[in-house]
Amino acid sequence: MTDLIMALGSTALILMIYTILYRENPAFRIGEHLMVGATVGHAVVLAVFQIRDLAFLKVQQGMNTGNLGQMAYVVPILLGVALYLQFSKAYRHIARVAIAFMLSVGITLSARGLISVNVIGQIKGAIVPLNNVQNIVYTVGVVCVLLYFVYEERLSKAVGPVPKVGRWLLMVTMGAYFANSIMGRLSIVIGTLDTILPAPNLYLIPVALLILIADAWTRSKKKE
Amino acid sequence: MTVTEMLGRNYKEIIYLALFASLVVPMIRPIGLPVPIDKTTADIYNRVDALQPGDVVVLGSNIGAAIYAEVYPQYIAIMEHVFRKEGVRLILVDHGTEAPIFAERALTELNAAGRKTYGVDYVHLGYIAGDEAAISGLCRDLHALLQVDYSGNSISSLSMLDDINGAQDFTIVIDFTASADSQFWLNQAYATYGTAIAFGLTAVKVPDAYAYYTAGQIFGIVESLKGAAGYEILIGRPGIAAKGMDAQSIAHLLYIVLMILGNLAYFMGGKKK
Numbered sequence: 466m467t468d469l470i471m472a473l474g475s476t477a478l479i480l481m482i483y484t485i486l487y488r489e490n491p492a493f494r495i496g497e498h499l500m501v502g503a504t505v506g507h508a509v510v511l512a513v514f515q516i517r518d519l520a521f522l523k524v525q526q527g528m529n530t531g532n533l534g535q536m537a538y539v540v541p542i543l544l545g546v547a548l549y550l551q552f553s554k555a556y557r558h559i560a561r562v563a564i565a566f567m568l569s570v571g572i573t574l575s576a577r578g579l580i581s582v583n584v585i586g587q588i589k590g591a592i593v594p595l596n597n598v599q600n601i602v603y604t605v606g607v608v609c610v611l612l613y614f615v616y617e618e619r620l621s622k623a624v625g626p627v628p629k630v631g632r633w634l635l636m637v638t639m640g641a642y643f644a645n646s647i648m649g650r651l652s653i654v655i656g657t658l659d660t661i662l663p664a665p666n667l668y669l670i671p672v673a674l675l676i677l678i679a680d681a682w683t684r685s686k687k688k689e
Numbered sequence: 690m691t692v693t694e695m696l697g698r699n700y701k702e703i704i705y706l707a708l709f710a711s712l713v714v715p716m717i718r719p720i721g722l723p724v725p726i727d728k729t730t731a732d733i734y735n736r737v738d739a740l741q742p743g744d745v746v747v748l749g750s751n752i753g754a755a756i757y758a759e760v761y762p763q764y765i766a767i768m769e770h771v772f773r774k775e776g777v778r779l780i781l782v783d784h785g786t787e788a789p790i791f792a793e794r795a796l797t798e799l800n801a802a803g804r805k806t807y808g809v810d811y812v813h814l815g816y817i818a819g820d821e822a823a824i825s826g827l828c829r830d831l832h833a834l835l836q837v838d839y840s841g842n843s844i845s846s847l848s849m850l851d852d853i854n855g856a857q858d859f860t861i862v863i864d865f866t867a868s869a870d871s872q873f874w875l876n877q878a879y880a881t882y883g884t885a886i887a888f889g890l891t892a893v894k895v896p897d898a899y900a901y902y903t904a905g906q907i908f909g910i911v912e913s914l915k916g917a918a919g920y921e922i923l924i925g926r927p928g929i930a931a932k933g934m935d936a937q938s939i940a941h942l943l944y945i946v947l948m949i950l951g952n953l954a955y956f957m958g959g960k961k962k
Contacts, residue, residue: 486705500754508786515818522836574821578876582906586880590904603903642896645913649759649892651712651940652914655933656758658716 469665476666479657480673487677516545606634704947711943715935724934726919729902733887733909734923736861737767742776745853749824749864749874753787756867756891762917762930763889764865765795770924772804772811778849779811780859782827784870789815789839808847815839821873828856828877828884856882861908865889871898879906889916 481496520538527535544563551560591607593600612624613631621628660666740746748768752760771779781792792813796802805811814831815838817823826834832854835844844850852858856878864871864886871888878884885908888898892913901907911920914937917930 504754504787507790511786511789511816512818515816518835518837519818526836570822571820574825575873575876578880579872581880582872582875582901586904586906587900590900590906638896642893645892645895647944648915648937648941649913651937652759652892652933654712654758655716655914655936656761656929658712658936659758659929659933662713662716 472660472666473669476661476669479661480669484673484677487681490680492676516542606631610634707943708940711939712936715939716932719932720935720939722935722938724915724918724922724931726923727910727912727916729910729912730916730919731909731923733767733863733911734770734920736885736887736908737770737774740771740774740777740860743778744774744776744860745778745780745858746771747780747782747859747862749862749866749870750781750783750788750792751785751864751866751868751870752791753785757791759891759913759917760865760867760889761791761795762914762928763911763920764791765798766917766920766924766926766928766930767863767889767911768795769799769926770920772799772801773924778853779805780850780853781811781813783814783816783839784820784823784864784866784873785868786816789813793839808842809849812847812849813839820870821876824870824873825877828882830855856884859884861885861887863887863889867891867894875901875906887911 478496478499481492482500484490485493520542523535523538524542526532527538544566547559547563549560550556591604593603595601595604609627609631611631612621613628613635615621615628661670737746748764748771750760750764752764768779771777781796783789783792796811796813801807801811814827814835817827817835819826823834831850832844837843838847856862859878859882862874862878862884864874866888867890871890871894874886879886887907887909888894889911890898890913892915895910895912898907898910902910911917914930914933917928918934921928921931
């Protein structure tokens with residue numbers, strides 16, 4: 466019984482959200498707000514558990530065992546609390562310390578990996594033996610696109626139409642991006658249909674359609 | 690009415706209906722169009738298939754309601770494949786707040802509790818806040834980072850994790866996402882420890898990931914529902930992804946026809962619009 470209620474509930478909510486295709490309406494608003502509310506509520510509960518599991522438990526253990534390393538987790542707790550001082554004009558500067566700390570840790574953590582992966586790794590990956598068509602096309606593509614982004618006038622003139630080829634290749638890439646987005650959006654609809662098409666969920670579709678038709682009819686009568 | 694006038698009319702509702710029909714009809718009555726299997730998907734399948742007893746697979750997930758339809762079928766197909774490998778240990782870790790719901794759902798759907806022993810064959814660490822810092826901590830020393838798993842069990846009570854400390858002990862990591870956590874795994878596990886990484890991605894994110902695939906930094910990509918369908922066929926367990934491929938192909942054909950008609954209207958209308 467619970468499964469049936471859950472299935473019908475989720476189908477009803479999906480159909481409520483899809484009514485936006487017809488027009489802005491209260492059913493869409495209810496569905497939208499329920500979705501946002503449930504997501505935020507869930508995230509808040511998880512955040513509380515995270516603070517408990519990743520920080521408070523460790524501080525508690527540290528105090529029991531005298532382990533200073535674990536007791537030091539009180540520092541991120543204080544920095545987290547300090548973030549809320551952003552809302553106070555008098556103590557806003559303290560919040561900046563916490564933000565600066567977060568930024569510096571983030572940048573330091575990612576710097577090494579980013580350079581290794583996105584710079585050195587990509588340069589190494591772009592140097593391929595020209596022993597098959599794929600590698601030749603790949604290398605020509607890299608050179609043309611790189612030359613498109615060289616803004617030095619004499620060099621641009623010297624290489625002739627090569628940057629233009631780079632531009633065309635970039636357009637082909639954009640096309641691939643766009644086609645992928647279409648595929649992604651359709652996949653989402655297919656996933657949704659998989660939820661609403663099996664019986665008894667399916668029977669809610671004509672109900673939703675009847676409500677929409679009734680609304681359209683009432684609106685047309687009012688206009689008259 | 691002339692052809693130009695016909696093409697120039699607003700057909701929004703008709704396009705919606707045609708798209709709806711092109712998706713619904715093949716889902717109710719599948720045509721059975723062949724599903725091509727991408728090399729990027731086959732690479733992941735081969736890597737998982739070659740796993741040996743004792744190997745450790747980490748499945749990172751940022752699956753939420755927004756990307757569920759695209760990425761969840763990939764997640765469950767690969768999880769099923771890992772479960773079929775005797776003695777391979779599985780760690781589930783979540784990078785999004787909604788991801789634990791889908792991880793638990795996948796475990797229930799695959800009857801994980803009936804097939805494997807929790808804490809011995811697989812563990813679910815749950816959501817770890819902190820983005821890249823969390824992944825960095827997990828790669829360095831997961832025992833220092835975590836006290837409890839998703840269900841509140843003490844990490845020290847999970848025997849499977851006794852000899853697993855961090856990324857140097859992970860055989861492969863596959864991250865399912867539409868966000869930046871795939872980059873975080875590359876930065877923290879691949880760049881620092883040389884751990885083999887692969888991605889299960891939404892279609893929009895796939896072109897970005899190809900740069901890493903061609904450079905040999907990741908060993909495979911499962912591309913949206915299409916990749917999931919390929920994986921389902923490879924493991925012989927057709928699911929929602931394989932079922933949805935007919936609908937996707939027909940809808941793509943509709944898009945192509947609409948684009949041709951749109952261009953006809955544009956050129957025949959004297960490029961006014």
